[in-house]
Amino acid sequence: MNLEDIKKPENIVYRKTPLLTDAIMHYCPGCSHGTVHKIIAEVIDEMGIQDKTIAISPVGCSVFAYNYIDVDWQEAAHGRAPALATATKRLNPDKYVFTYQGDGDLASIGTAEIIHACSRGENIVVIFINNGIYGMTGGQMAPTTLLGMKTATTPYGRDAKLNGFPMVIAPMIAQLDGTAFITRQAVHTAAAARKAKAAIRKAFEYSMKDIGLSFVEIVATCNSGWKMSPVEANKWMVENMFAKYPLGDIKDVLK
């Protein structure tokens, strides 16, 4: 049988969503960003909301997220994405508005913006990538860096006396009345990625129900920053990151 005879629409069981552009990703091999981008693109595609979606990218490795997902994008200053999203959604309540932010962006320089967007109950989706390190600037300590973890600015390991404790955002914002859905997911296995995708879809759906902010934290790897192979990084994440940042739903006001 000829290969061309098999390539028919009725035989397709999997395809790359057209919402993921053909641009070659700048992310390191093994990085979680690519998988998260893919499942977000699939959710937007499956919901049929490309023409109603406005995305906001951060400063960090995913600053160029707008090169990969085929929706309208705003590129925010470091940490300010929730402020942009607030006005975008309030002025355009019929649109799906989401921010995509790393741990430096959201949990350090942008703490005020995320806390207040949560507190006001903005009807937006926040995707929070927590890999415990600043990837783009070369592997410095992030607010979510674990104690003992070595980074470029904690070369002897994070020391609570010297560097403070890891910042745990999700349970903190769960206490705010303005949040509707808070969950912590990962994408290191196919099963995990499927669960993360379902959570992202729920978050998008909730953002149209006028019930407040939906927050999907993805505990992620940065194998380059962690100086590990992708496989080692996944293993290290499961053994160490999940202990401090356990997966699962933290808040769901509709349950």
Place this chain on the structure above:
Amino acid sequence: MAEKILMKGNEAIAISAIRNGVDGYFGYPITPQSEVMETLMKERPWLSTGMVVLQAESETSSINMVYGGASTGKKVMTSSSSPGISLMCEGISYMAGAELPCVIVDCQRGGPGLGTIQPSQSDYNQVVKGGGHGDYKNIVLAPASAQDMYDFVDWGFDLAFKYRTPVVILADGIIGQMMEKVELRPQKPRRTAEQVSQDAPWATLGKTPDRERNIITSLSLEADVQERFNRKLQAKYEEISRNEVKYSTYMTEDAEYILVAFGCSSRICEAVTDILRAEGIKVGLLRPITLFPFPTEQLAELSKKVKSMMSIELNLGQMVEDVRLSCEGRCPVGFYGRQGGNIFTPEEIAEEFKKFNNLK
């Protein structure tokens, strides 16, 4: 009959925003401009025009809300006073870099630091020369009355959308707090979704099949791309300089001496001109209404005819540098200013003027 109401300059900004169909206001309280947001909250325009009004958690956040709103092609604005404008400079630089239209009101108070809550004009350098990082400029309008505050909102948005750039209304504590008669213009409707899409085809409103995705960004890591963009920005500023200079003159036709003053100082300098004219001294006043673009050519022409110029400002000498650059040494350029919330009297300026010009 035109509708005329006695109101503060800050209230005029708020009422004008509603009447001119502004889509959103995002602000943070700071003296001496808090009446802008207070008036908007009292008027509740979300019930009438649908305008969004929101109190942000900081000026950093309010200017970034303006960034987000402007990215969707909407008419959005904020207001603050000097220390708040310092915080906003990050966002203003990003908006200039992303070519986003907006109106920002700076109701100036004294600095540096926490300074004073009294009126000042010491944000001239911060607002006219930049403030944030990078090679950018704001269009800067300098109101001298509550009526100007009202009228400059609409004018500001026209310029902001025409050139896709932030516009600053550089007021001060006097203009913001002073009550004056203001003639209100008829209510304009907010633009429809179709009009917004037409005015701003670059806006992020959801990608439709008929176009590529819109991306609002100020980032370009390739040297040549960034340089090309910066040259494009400069070309835009040159076009603004050619087309949008606005100033007014008072008794300059036969003047031998020129006073230069903007905003509240220009009001005081009209009285100075009258005092000196009554003494037979031929003085005229040039008031720049746009600070960028600056009336360089007009001052250059006058500098060929007069004995001297004097810049009068509520700071310790900021605009005077631009006056001197305009005159290029053709005539002496003096300066007189007060600080800390002290406001000069016309008589005081007249004395200083005579000292500078060796007149009795």
